[in-house]
Amino acid sequence: MSVRPALTLATTFSKATDGKPATYGLELTNESTEAIRDFTLCFVAPTRVDLDAVFDNATMQRRSSNFVEIAPPAGFVLEPGGRWKASTASLGRDLRHWSDGANAAYLAFADGKTLPVESRPTTLTGDNAPLKRGTEPFPVPGPGKSPAPISVVPWPNHVAIEGARDVPAGLAITASGEAQTAADAFADLARSLFPADALVRPVEEGGLSVTLVTGAGQKPEAYRIVFGDEVTVHAAGHAGWLYGLVTLGQILRGARRHPLTFSFPAAGEIVDAPAFGWRGSHLDVSRQFYSTGEVEQFLKVMVWNKLNRFHWHLTDDEGWRVEIDAYPELTRVGAWRGHGLPMPPLFGTGAARTGGYYTKAAIRQVVALAETFGIDVVPEVDVPGHSFAAITALPWLADPDETGAYYFHDNFPNGCLNPAHEPVYEFVEKVFGELLELFPSRTFHVGADEVPEGAWEGSPLARAMNEEIGGTGSPAKLQAAFLKRVQTFLTANGRITGAWEEAAMGGGIDKEHAYLVGWTTIEVSQERAEEGYDIVIAPGQRYYLDMANGAAWSEPGASWAGWSGPEETYIFQPGGDWTEEQKKHLLGVQACIWSEHLTDRAIFDRLVFPRLSAIAETGWTQAERKSWPRFRAMAGLLPNLYGYWATE
Template sequence: MAIRPALTLATTFTKAADGKPATYGLELTNQSDTTVSDFTLCFIAPTRVDLEATFDNATLKRRSSNFVEIAPPDGFVLEPGGRWKTATASLGRDLQHWSDGANAAYLAFADGSTVPIESVPTTLTGDNAPLKRGTEPFPVPGPGKAPAPISVVPWPNLVAIESIGDTPAGLAVQATGEAAKAASVFADLAQSLFPADGLIRPVAEGGLPVSLATDAGQKPEAYRIAFAADHVTVHAGGHAGWLYGLVTLGQILRGARRHPLTFGFPTSGEITDAPAFGWRGSHLDVSRQFYSTAEVQQFLKIMAWNKLNRFHWHLTDDEGWRVEIDAYPELTDIGAWRGHGLPLPPLFGTGAARNGGYYTKEAIRQTVSLAETLAIDVVPEIDVPGHSFAAIVALPWLSDPDETGAYYFHDNFPNACLNPAYEPVYEFVEKMFGELLELFPSKTFHVGADEVPEGAWEGSPLARAMNEKIGGVGPEKLQAAFLRRVQAFLTQNGRITGAWEEAALGGGIDKAHAYLVGWKSVEVSAELAGEGYDIVMAPGQRYYLDMANGAQWSEPGASWAGWSGPEETYTFEPGEGWTEAQREHLWGVQACIWSEHLTDRAIFDRLVFPRLSAIAETGWTAKDKKSWERFKSMAGLLPNLYGYWSE
């Protein structure tokens, strides 16, 4: 077997200065004893070069979204120990953070073979700060310095603790009937998140007796905990309330056990609690990065520990189709995989090898069932009509055969939108949605509707004729007509249509059977609420968890919406300054985890935690009960997903 040459790609970003443009430099080094020739260099980076980019000392051969292929000068040979340097100023956006640069690379040869390359994190000229990964470990205050005597996130509505005593070794939950299910779910949750802590223990091992009592007058997610020296009782109206009460007890116990001189366990008094908002969610983009069923299910458990109750599962996008559809197996046979020579090229941290995956129907059923036990409603999203490149590549007959020309969204993939004037599209959507409705019992079904670009469908005779008929100019009325037809199908099947805020364009969809996720700005969300749309707040400036934690180059993440550290995320108040009429349409809050920059799991842990918990507290805790200092003192006790912590 041939030995692979040892190759390294180092990349550098230099800011514009002294009349010179910003440049992105690449340096390929051959550290082997093998000569390399007749190759092209393929690299992948979140920051795109222009469609017709020019390179010094290289020629652009192909650019497909975030995938770039360049060739050295004719006859170039990379000798052992040799280097090949090239650079470009043709950037769609300046790099702001180290994760903006190339995160995967390989060499490709005419015979179809490839050789992997080690891609070194991009450096900023003049900046040598250590690059950051992993969750920032907020320190727990020392003895007597904590802002609260117990550790709970989100903070409850009313904490009336009368005394603190000895901390029990664990909790011995005693329950029968319907309450027994909540006790079992909590035991599994605690064991999964903190396997060595032994939060659940029998009385024989020092467990404090905990009973679950039924209080029919409580709202579904509310609970009350009554503390006594030798016993604790959780009062709730049903499963969600009992589970949340037990989570609160588990957090109190864990804080007191781990930091006994800072936090304690109550021996008298009570906690009375209920959420501020009914919608407390997190979105997860599994198209740009694929997360296994095990990862998704563990993430659901972390959501439950934070009392989040909506999981917005972003199952499709341009870069990957992630859900099994029996009627159209090509969607996953083709659209779920990326790699060299495949219809979808390598993207977002993946190299030449075939990479990706999808969720079988059985995996989805298991995940939805788990979520239900955790008091989480799973809201599926199939993103249409835009962001449909993976679907169209898999099913090319979805495109109008007479369409000409190309249109792009932010120089992404060409012609990536389902055509509202092409009838086969509706047969596809209704058949595909029909299968999904059987998998997802949620009353809400999200249809995307974001980021259809100007120029969409202008090359389609069918679309031009439809637009002329409905009096449209550009894509907005066409999209609105498409969405109203799709919404009618969902409404007939008893579902509320969810969409991103662009679904209000062109006349919008039926407000009575819809909600919108507001993401561009607080002002747009307020305006839409004033028009009568029900709104879930997810402003990119604060609740998009792919945005970096800070402005520094050393922080990973995206930057188009700015940056938002944990404190900025925590202190943001949804609906602030809204009228009472607008606030009546504010359903709640939602974190959005977009995955373009989450190219390794340590970056995921840094960007998502503890900001996910900060949003959870805003969704649960009344505004006048929030405290950044208190939250910060407890954030270090919260779990992250992969166990990566910043040093």
Template sequence: MPALETTFVPAGGDRAMAYRLSLANTSGEALAGFRLCFSGPGQIAPTAKAEGGTIGRIFSTFVELLPPQGFILAPGATWTVTLHDLGWAFQHWTDGARGAYLVLADGSTLALATAATKFAGRNTPPKRGAEPFPVPAAPPAPIAVIPWPNAVSVSSLAGAPAGLALITEGREAEAAAEAFARLTDDLFAVEGIVRPEEEGGRPVHLHCREGFGAEAYEIAFAPASVAVSASTRTGLLYGLVTLGQIWRGAHHFPSAYGFPREGTIGDAPAMAWRGLLLDTARQFYASAEIRKLLSVLAWNKVNRFHWHLSDDEAWRIEIDAYPALAAIGAWRGHGLAIPPLLGTGPERSGGYYSKAAVRDIVAHAAGFGIEIVPEIDVPGHSHALQQAIPELRDPQEKGGYQSVQGFPDNCLNPAREKTYEVLEAIFREVIDLFPFRTIHIGADEVPLAAWSGSPEALERLRAIGGPAMAEAHARRLNAVSQSHLAEDIEGSGAAALQAIFLKRIQTFLAAEGCVTGGWQEAAHGNAFDRETTYLCGWRDGEVSATLAGEGYRIVVTPGQAYYLDMAMSPDWAEPGASWAGSSTPEATYAFDPVAGWSASQKERLLGVQACIWSEAMKERAVFDRLVFPRLSAVAETGWTLPGRKSWSRFKAAAGLMPVLYGSSGH
């Protein structure tokens, strides 16, 4: 099989940065009339130039390279192409090509072995797998719990019992016990945490009684038994999770941690919203992976799963009214409506979640006290949706504009009635699947020039903003931004058009009894009713404070600290993205989501949320490295009172927390 090696060459002296690709023909036959196609998280600017070949096509992260006319790559020979004027400097090994293939002269394809991109002059191997966090011989706390409880009063410790025998009275206690048994079986099946008394299980009595908050609990330890009390099944489950964590610490590290003989733990969350977003559009995760991730969230007492189901790169949920969404929008590959992107190969790849799978996942989450928030990202980030339903476009629209991710004309048109007809049908089916009745509609990263070539949109803009605004917006046509950050559209024609779109969608969802979520850009145009919506502040902590001051309910999720796709350090060997910088687990843990907030702003705080954007996570070992233990760090910020937090105590126990794929770092 031919192989592709790639190297990023940084700028230095009089040398400009470059990206070098070397195709080695390790087969026994000469190659002629071929094209080299590759993709990865890193975009190549449309203005890039090639040395040693020519650029055939650039589409978002997909790049096609052509050898010189008449070129023949003999067996054992290497063809090298160097790309200049990239537009931005690669920062990490995952920025480069993660998948590549040849299109041969007869139109067939040949997948290439693709090595991790190297940094010229360095030979540090790329890092994969979760960073080890060894348990110290003398940890700062006598028991292992993450997130740390509000009140711990333990008078004496002993070794861990063989396991925990759950004794229940009443339906809520039985449901909590069943959920905990499923949870421990999902995460630690062979450990036998739950076991009957005849197998050595210590009796754990579950009491459902009034007087606790919705997720609060109390644990009372005695030498021969334990009692867990709460007012809800979720509270009882969280008490059992704490008990299970204590047991695992004492069981696996008996010289470091103990199991209480006597004492109490009283606990309740600091914040109501403790969330995690998973982007399943950029990379697809099977239902089994989602279920296991939900179990990991439950072990961290995370109670919101923000499920990013659509984006430019793919559509991931079955919709009966529009079967083309799954048939076309869920798949990428050579010759398909959506080309290979972000390291996927020429083969048809991807997938979507059937309604049956969604219902199963929703029920699985509910058993662990987790509510699911689906996101259908509109009006931007809609390339896949438009590929499946092309009649959403203004037939007279002339292009174009480009999103920050390199997708042309990717926004649903606010001036077309067909837009609302389709979206209302989609949202009705989505609402039916998610009983939490909180629907996130994105509203982020609409380009400044969006709809500047649409006569329908310009006519609507003229009606709402006047001729001057419409004419100014029309002049933005074909103005392609070179920025690698989302453009600020405040006060523009794009913002005015987006506002009428958001107002209509939010009004529709409110009439359906739903809360509408959006990213911070949804505040443009003041279209949202603040009492039936919430916003996610992602740029930085300050923007969340500002929006809270304007009366919006806020979930704090800044890229600098809570975007788990950001690399853990600036080192090339680390995987991940870099546009928001880097964040070590300690920095993520230390981040204060409400630093500088006033008392009135804090009243609008819902909570915190980590985000897993999946561009760089084709390899699941990269997922493990980026997500753990930073997920637990955000979870503890959401649960534990600030004065009770301790990095040294957290770090000592972090290695006991589950890792989704179980890959260890090196």
């Protein structure tokens, strides 16, 4: 072809009406001057069509998870200016938001060549509301209308301030010894998040003198700020000084940008300490890959919110993202998706080879940066489920005599490591062994979620093992046996085993050397705490930040767990009705950023912010000190990651 065709794909969703099923429609338009023939249309979308989907005016050639390939009727020619329409009612789940539909597409030809197709946002029949992207810009109240005189998120637990002084131009920090590392970390943080604000500057440039001093008897993350002609920050160590400086930076920035709404105190004190020890955010880098630079910037946003755990979800079905010397195929094969590759295009990626992984040098760089910010990096390698990328890269991980196929939510076939296949354990121990050298965290997360019913039923090895351990056909006992063996390895290496709540099934793992992340419902988390498991709260209904902000079609995101706007996320308070014994096992809270729907960075900013800050305040501020009107008044001053802000 001498001219590169201009092709567009428009998709529509029509809800079920009058006995007619819901329908997903596709319309491919040829805006070039050349006819196109003998092609198939490949597209990806978060909402999957059924494995055996039937299309009107098209034939499905292949479906692999979210990747779909369809062909027009035999002999069809897409003439210049022509259109080809197809539709299907074979949907695993109805589309509920504009981001549910096709977000990448291309044409494929028998000779291996491809042509790109511009995929336009999916429209809902009868709905023409503008589509929303970017963080909602909560307005700062006008003069005299703020619920608080200073701007701080998370809100401190004791504020006793007096008066207001002329707002200083910046902070001139004096420190020595260990305190100097905290001062340097804050200076780096302020420069990176707000480069033009120059929050840190010398006295000669108008900086207010701030001295870091050692406060005897304080807990590691606690701090005390004393205001006067000069300011002192008292803390027992690095984290306390850093958090105290973050609070000062927020107060200064709010007063400088909105001097008629917020002030800088003339006298008094702030005494502060966190409500929970675990205040975290998870990030899924398998479905969407985020560069080292993006991860580092995200860590800086985290510390501005006084979050202290970064749960790094490094592997899943859709991608393996960490370098392993023993198995270079994991990244050579499992880190890249594209047309004709073992891993197909998924979640916004088209024909081109796309993806990436973190080298060991990059991991060490991120971990070192996190340490300067008081953030513990918790790695996750998701096993035994969600292992399609690993098995694709290393086919010998599967039982060679296994027959048939099982799926989780009709995703990838046979994507779980087999607990009865001995080579699996050598693989796990080699991978974990290399990662233990990179991550000093006491906790190592092993996944353990969403192994589907029917897993390993076609494996003679698994059937024999299940019979030996008294299983009933369910995979729960097989997974439990697998996890106990993996936990023994981690415990011997001095680590706490982290897992999703399913790790308690089938007999569970050793409670003394484990913690669970509760994600399905708060009631299940309470049950796990009652059983004696330490638990981190991350319910999908409120703390999964891939869920949409609202029910409207114009909002991007998922909705299988419902929707949760910033206010709903903020007012949720875990553990309020728990017994005192149950509360002893409540470690804290965690946001979960799953990336299936985050196919562009403006969607990321809309879904993550300011809800990440809402969760951060729940993790830090005592429940009785929380206030949605106050938080809303300050949310507009909080940073997002990419700088995308919604416009009405």
